[in-house]
Amino acid sequence: MTDLTSAFREKFKDAKHIMVVAGAGLSAASGIPTFRDGGGMWRSLDPTELATPEAFAKNPSLVWQFYHYRRTKVLAAKPNHAHEILAKMSVPKYLKKVAPSAKTFHLVTQNIDRLSPDMLEALSNRLALESGDNSDQPKREYVSPNSIYEMHGRIFDVKCTECDHCVEDRSNPLCPALGAADAAFKDYHDAGSQDIEIPVEELPRCSACGALARPGVVWFDEKPYHLDVINTIVYKADMILVIGTSSTVRPASTYAYRVKRHGGTVAVFNLDPSETDERSDFVFCGPCETILPTVFP
Ligand code: BV8
Numbered sequence: 001m002t003d004l005t006s007a008f009r010e011k012f013k014d015a016k017h018i019m020v021v022a023g024a025g026l027s028a029a030s031g032i033p034t035f036r037d038g039g040g041m042w043r044s045l046d047p048t049e050l051a052t053p054e055a056f057a058k059n060p061s062l063v064w065q066f067y068h069y070r071r072t073k074v075l076a077a078k079p080n081h082a083h084e085i086l087a088k089m090s091v092p093k094y095l096k097k098v099a100p101s102a103k104t105f106h107l108v109t110q111n112i113d114r115l116s117p118d119m120l121e122a123l124s125n126r127l128a129l130e131s132g133d134n135s136d137q138p139k140r141e142y143v144s145p146n147s148i149y150e151m152h153g154r155i156f157d158v159k160c161t162e163c164d165h166c167v168e169d170r171s172n173p174l175c176p177a178l179g180a181a182d183a184a185f186k187d188y189h190d191a192g193s194q195d196i197e198i199p200v201e202e203l204p205r206c207s208a209c210g211a212l213a214r215p216g217v218v219w220f221d222e223k224p225y226h227l228d229v230i231n232t233i234v235y236k237a238d239m240i241l242v243i244g245t246s247s248t249v250r251p252a253s254t255y256a257y258r259v260k261r262h263g264g265t266v267a268v269f270n271l272d273p274s275e276t277d278e279r280s281d282f283v284f285c286g287p288c289e290t291i292l293p294t295v296f297p
């Protein structure tokens with residue numbers, strides 16, 4: 001075991017209120033492209049230019065094709081070992097093992113891919129089966145409730161642009177026109193010049209009022225979800241793990257600084273150096289899916 005790992009484990013043992021802020025690097029090993037380290041381009045377009053209300057208002061057909069592409073990627077993805085380690089932190093008896101003083105654990109994720117909640121659900125069901133509970137009741141009591149916050153929304157949520165209707169829909173394609181546009185592109189990395197214009201009436205519609213629907217995610221300049229509860233979590237945290245994020249998107253990128261400012265400990269688990277490193281107490285450089293299992297066996 002490296003000195004860094006043993007020093008970190010000692011510190012982690014005393015942590016009372018532990019939080020994680022995660023980004024696209026957490027799901028990279030599951031085959032989901034990140035945004036900024038080169039893998040994120042789509043049809044030679046910059047994802048951060050497409051993830052805006054303006055882009056959707058101007059060209060809902062293109063933005064829906066972008067999200068259709070990502071939905072397809074996510075549907076093919078499975079949680080990786082890093083998701084599993086973080087899900088186990090929501091199991092009180094495991095958390096007590098790695099952090100005997102811990103009172104709370106929260107995962108705040110910027111990711112919209114559902115892999116963390118899905119992993120937690122699978123873990124909870126597994127624990128229920130191991131305890132002989134094969135009732136079909138929801139297996140919530142095996143994991144801490146409300147431990148995961150998806151602050152940038154959820155890719156499979158289909159939200160109405162007019163009424164409040166919002167449903168999770170993992171069907172693929174979401175509508176025939178998106179499937180047809182898909183078929184028109186043999187290779188997603190070909191130039192953005194080819195553009196299939198889907199008529200707005202053939203795009204996904206709200207199943208309640210029939211208006212145009214949009215992906216249930218938080219775009220740039222939109223208010224992230226759960227900010228009040230997340231701010232309380234940040235305020236109380238004495239330990240923050242910053243995992244797989246370039247720490248470039250606010251407000252998520254401010255959490256490590258805020259925990260540090262009130263005397264908490266900051267540990268970064270990232271493939272590349274990031275702006276957070278210089279104010280961190282521990283920096284683990286490398287793929288989180290291989291490093292986390294060595295730190296949290
Ligand atoms: C808001 C959902 C206010 C959609 C996303 C000027 C200056 C500063 C800030 C601003 C500014 N102008 C505007 C802002 C605010 C803006 C912002 O921060 N802009 C930045 C880019 C300048 N923020 C907002 O607009 C936010 N809203 O501020 O609202 C408000 C408040 C109250 C009331 C009303 C309004 C909303 C931001 C949300 C945008 N939506 N996603 C979608 O996904 O399509 S953001 C998007 O970027 C994803 O969520 C993604 O997670 C997130 C951050 O990126 P990362 O996750 O860090 O991914 P990235 O590719 O950058 O990095 C990956 C990292 O992983 C790398 O470091 C890599 O080395 C590492 N890695 C790779 N593989 C591995 C790995 N690490 C470990 N292991 C591996 N295997």
Ligand code: ZN
Nearest residue numbers: 160163206209
């Ligand atoms: Zn509606």
